[in-house]
Structure formats: C-alpha cells, structure tokens
Amino acid sequence: xxxxxxxxxxxxxxxxxxxxxxxxxxxxxxxxxxxxxxxxxxxxxxxxxxxxxxxxxxxxxxxxxxxxxxxxxxxxxxxxxxxxxxxxxxxxxxxxxxxxxxxxxxxxxxxxxxxxxxxxxxxxxxxxxxxxxxxxxxxxxxxxxxxxxxxxxxxxxxxxxxxxxxxxxxxxxxxxxxxxxxxxxxxxxxxxxxxxxxxxxxxxxxxxxxxxxxxxxxxxxxxxxxxxxxxxxxxxxxxxxxxxxxxxxxxxxxxxxxxxxxxxxxxxxxxxxxxxxxxxxxxxxxxxxxxxxxx
Ligand code: SF4
Numbered sequence: 001x002x003x004x005x006x007x008x009x010x011x012x013x014x015x016x017x018x019x020x021x022x023x024x025x026x027x028x029x030x031x032x033x034x035x036x037x038x039x040x041x042x043x044x045x046x047x048x049x050x051x052x053x054x055x056x057x058x059x060x061x062x063x064x065x066x067x068x069x070x071x072x073x074x075x076x077x078x079x080x081x082x083x084x085x086x087x088x089x090x091x092x093x094x095x096x097x098x099x100x101x102x103x104x105x106x107x108x109x110x111x112x113x114x115x116x117x118x119x120x121x122x123x124x125x126x127x128x129x130x131x132x133x134x135x136x137x138x139x140x141x142x143x144x145x146x147x148x149x150x151x152x153x154x155x156x157x158x159x160x161x162x163x164x165x166x167x168x169x170x171x172x173x174x175x176x177x178x179x180x181x182x183x184x185x186x187x188x189x190x191x192x193x194x195x196x197x198x199x200x201x202x203x204x205x206x207x208x209x210x211x212x213x214x215x216x217x218x219x220x221x222x223x224x225x226x227x228x229x230x231x232x233x234x235x236x237x238x239x240x241x242x243x244x245x246x247x248x249x250x251x252x253x254x255x256x257x258x259x260x261x262x263x264x265x266x267x268x269x270x271x272x273x274x275x276x277x278x279x280x281x282x283x284x285x286x287x288x289x290x291x292x293x294x295x
Contacts, residue, residue, distance in 0.1 A: 001089045004030065006057040010067045016075065020111035020136050022277045024074025026064070028095045029083045030055040034115055034156040037228025038182055041082045041149060044220035054087050056095055066100055068106040076109040076134060084156075086116030100125045104137040109133030109282075113179055115140045115156040117165040123172035130175065131290075132280035138210065139166050140179040143188045151232040153188065164206045169213035170205030175282050176206030179203075182215035185243065186236060189252035194262050208278045209271055211262055213255035216248060 010024040031040065031054045040053040057063070069270045085096040100122060103110055108132050110129055111285055112119070119137065126135050139162050143149050146158040157165075169176040170240075178201050217225065229237045244250040252258060266273045272281055 001095075002053060002055040003058040004055045005059050006063060008067065008270045009057065009060060009063045010028055010077070011049070013078065017279075018275070020078065020138075020275070021076050021109075021134065021282070022078035022111050023073075025078040026099070027079070027082045028057055028060045028085065028099055029087060029089075030057070033087055033155060034084060036115075036150065036153045037225050037232075038157065038184060038215050038221070039224070040216050040218065040221055042221055042224055043218035045218060046080075046082065047067075053258045056089070056093055056186060060096060061102070064102050068102060068108060071106075072109075073106050074106070074133070075117070076111050077103055078111045080113035080138075084114050084116055085112060086114045086118040088116075088118075090116075090118055097122050097125065099128065104129045107132055109135060109286075111136045111138070113138045113140060115153060115162060117157045117161050120165045120168040121170050123174055125169065126174040127172060130173075130285060132286065134279070135175055136208075136278065137169055137174055137176045138179040139169075139176065139202075140181070141197055142180065142182065142184075143193055145193070149189065149257055152184070152228070163200050166201070166206050167204040170207070175207055175285055177206050177210065177278065180209050181212035183211070183213045183252055183255075183258070184215050185241060185250055187233065189254060189258060191258065191261060195265060196260055198262065198265045198269065198271070202271060206271065209266060209273050209279065210275070210278065211259070211273065211288050214249050214251040214257050217246075218248065218251050230286055247286050 009026050013022045016023045029049055031051050090096050126137060129135050141159050141162050141166055143159055146160050149159045166176050180197055226237045274276055
C-alpha cells in the first residue's frame with residue numbers, strides 16, 4: 001500500500017436528496033484490489049494510475065476534521081463510490097473506522113458501500129451515528145452464486161460471506177441493505193439469480209435492496225471487462241459488441257420483466273427498494289432512536 005497526500009477530502013454532491021441523500025462524497029483510499037471485471041472506477045476518465053494498488057490519503061484525519069468543522073449544515077457523507085472503504089489494508093490502518101468516529105463526533109450521517117465482510121467490525125460506530133443521523137450500509141451482492149462471484153469479483157469475499165455480514169450488521173441494529181448492481185447482461189440477469197438474492201437478503205435481515213439491471217461501460221473499463229469475458233465466458237465479448245457497441249449503459253434485454261418480478265418479491269418480504277423509501281426509512285430510524293432516548 002502506498003501513501004499519498006490529498007489536498008481535500010469532501011466533494012459536494014450535485015443532487016443531494018437523490019443518491020441515499022448523500023451531501024458530500026469522500027474516498028480515503030485510491031484504487032482497489034478486489035478486481036471486479038466490470039469496475040467503473042478503473043475507467044480512464046478518473047485518471048487513477050495503477051488502479052490495482054491501494055493508496056491511502058495519509059493526511060485524511062486532519063483534512064476530515066478541518067473540513068467537517070467548517071460545515072455549517074450537516075448532512076450525509078458518502079463512502080465507497082470510487083474505492084472500497086474496507087479493502088484488506090483497512091484491517092490494520094483503521095482509516096475508515098477513524099473517519100467514521102470523526103463523522104460521529106461532528107454529528108453527520110453516513111452512506112457506505114462495500115463488498116467486504118470487514119464492515120461488520122464497525123457495527124458499534126454505525127449504531128452510534130444512527131442515534132443522531134441517518135445511516136445506510138449497503139453491501140454489494142450481484143450474484144447469489146459463489147462460483148460466479150469468484151469469476152466476476154475474483155478477489156472480493158464470496159457472496160455467501162457478504163450475506164453473513166449483512167446478517168451480522170442487521171442483528172447489531174444497523175440499517176443494512178444490498179446494492180444489487182451491476183447486473184450484467186447475459187451473465188447474472190436471470191430471474192433465478194434475482195430471486196435468490198432477494199430471498200437470501202430477506203433471510204439475512206436486509207431492510208433494503210437497491211437494484212440496477214445494467215452495467216456502465218467506458219473507455220478503460222470496457223477493455224478490462226472484455227478481457228474478463230474472454231477469460232471466463234468465451235464468445236460473450238462478440239455478443240456485447242453486437243448488442244451495445246460503444247454505448248455507455250448496457251441494459252439487460254429483460255430489465256423490465258426483471259424489475260417487475262423484483263418489485264413483487266421485495267413487497268412480499270416488506271423490503272424497501274425505491275430510493276425515496278430507503279431515504280425515508282433511514283430518516284425515520286433516527287426519529288425512533290431519538291424518541292427512545294426521550295422516554
Ligand atoms: S469493489 Fe468496487 S472499486 Fe473495487 S474493484 Fe470492485 S467495483 Fe471496483
């Protein structure tokens with residue numbers, strides 16, 4: 001792992017109220033070692049050299065403290081948009097945990113996305129934050145099949161391990177859900193996969209699932225993806241080129257039917273899935289917690 005010095009940490013979100021109500025985005029690390037074949041963050045447009053090597057922003061503590069101190073309006077800090085906040089080095093650096101402690105101290109909320117089971121370690125701090133601000137912890141699960149996960153997300157914990165992490169956090173009282181994205185055309189866009197994810201999410205105590213039946217494709221990302229297809233799914237690259245060419249969004253040909261069946265299944269379990277409902281439930285939980293303290 002390298003160390004780099006950053007000029008600033010927080011980036012204001014253009015449309016707060018849209019993506020988990022995130023007001024500022026933050027990445028403590030650059031790069032990622034999980035090797036997902038579809039990773040958007042390795043696209044050329046982000047200019048992350050040597051994406052497979054992790055770099056920690058060594059001055060993150062001072063920066064975060066200074067930047068949060070200067071904010072007049074509180075809000076939700078998003079983590080995990082460009083690199084996984086629980087990469088294997090986090091076990092020792094504790095950078096994400098320390099950042100969460102600062103977020104808690106200044107009274108901000110958090111939305112975090114990860115594929116790592118290490119997130120379970122920080123249930124106590126998520127709980128502490130949710131006493132005053134919304135918390136949404138999203139664990140990305142794109143397939144219920146561990147063999148397929150090891151092909152498309154080769155160095156990330158297996159899907160079954162991620163479901164266990166959902167269960168642990170849910171038991172700890174953390175508002176935890178599943179990011180069911182990306183769904184890759186001709187690979188994991190099956191009814192069986194969607195149904196198994198929703199069923200196991202319900203068993204694990206997930207409160208929400210946010211789906212996207214598509215994958216983005218940009219320069220740099222596309223070439224890496226095609227290499228992964230050639231390695232594990234011979235012949236599929238030609239199918240992608242024919243169906244999507246240079247398109248930015250590659251949508252599953254059956255996304256409408258999948259979404260309709262997904263909605264019906266989530267309703268059956270009482271799992272929320274629209275961004276509006278997820279944000280509302282996260283906010284309502286803060287009110288419940290505050291009411292509990294006032295009794
Ligand atoms: S976990 Fe996220 S950032 Fe890391 S390789 Fe996979 S998609 Fe990219």
